[in-house]
Amino acid sequence: MASPFDLTERVALVTGGGRGIGAAIVTRLAEAGAHVVIANRSRNVAESLAADLGGRHLAASVAGFDKLDRGGLHELVSDVAGRFGRLDILVHNAGGCPWAGIEELDEDKLDQAMSINLTAAIWLIQAAVPFMRMQQYGRMLVTSSISARLAMGGGAHYSAAKAAINAFIRGTAFELARDGITANAVEPGFIAKPGRGTFSTPENLSRVARHIPMGRIGTADDVAYAMLYLASEQARYVTGQTIVVDGGATLPETGFAAERQWG
Template structure:
């Protein structure tokens, strides 16, 4: 798939959860467009392996320690990257996850875990990045959300709430920062293939899920990464407070049965 003609030369980007899957694709596309991309990943060895691979291609990437989700830890992360590179132009909060639990199984730890990495971390990361972006009157704040923010999920009501909160936060942040040359947007992936990861990655389950997607296929990490690349670019300078849904049409029909009626 060819790289779109977006030029991020001299931009410095920070991507949390950038070691594999969607995060690795985002890192790769930003780096291919010329940005120096710093990967903040809890599994440092995974991030180091990606950096080694991209470095062989002549792409500028590096890693930063990412093991604290609180306000202080994320401020230290952002300030460290900005100090090392003398600037910070793009932050992508891609780190996420959720301990699945039905409503009756949900406890304080599971709720806090979902809110902490998906919502709170996005807020603290953005807050820490804003002063560095204001100094140059340019910035891109991007968060990987999910179509779960608008769809019901059995065992994932707390995850849906966190992602809906992300979208609401981004709209408010975009409004506050509009006069500073800083945009804030999210991308909402639908079903994205994660080869070799979890029961949903089996060929049988992927085929079953694909039947309920209007486009008839599972999405790829690059489908999300190219949306992020656009939002990070100069070409998206007039786009803020928005969410790009990348789901192959999953959220279009009223139910999965509508897809079956249309395509069988």
């Protein structure tokens, strides 16, 4: 079935696009007609996904994502824009951090949290601006987290990075609004990631789901479809927003604070 969101001839770059939410975003954009460049720290994983999509006659290719400094990320964006002659959609989905209580937090853990969740997004967006301004069109998107508004033990540094990227997106949207460029974030709530950590055990998933108004843990596609909308022409008047995709988990009426856990 054809996607109602037509991205034919659009070029998208998705970081952290190899697995989970990232792979779902890549797949939905490709199904809508975009050529999606997958930038993932594990190149083999990205190449496998690109091959799977190619087998379905969808357009996807791979770019390296092993340099998180300003120069390396500018080079990534320039390479993609140079290869295709344009860059329409940028999705910074790569993220994560080592969990640590405030007394155990050290410089390395803090740097890791900030570099992948905040500064990498800033440098990627900065690099994409000239190309999108030249086109007078663009979609800047980042994957944030409900951790930006819901405190969890062992993740204060992660929460800080995600809250900061939400603020950066608002400022970016303001600066670029007259250039035909939108900037938005999506905040996933509790999303099932099979086989990853104690949170993914059936017992924990069931316990957490009881406190979500919709009664279930989210899926990667729940996030990907929000991204697809924001990447589309239908979202042309939406900018500077953070869309929460959490089944209502952060509504104040849920009393979810009792279920805050370490990551």
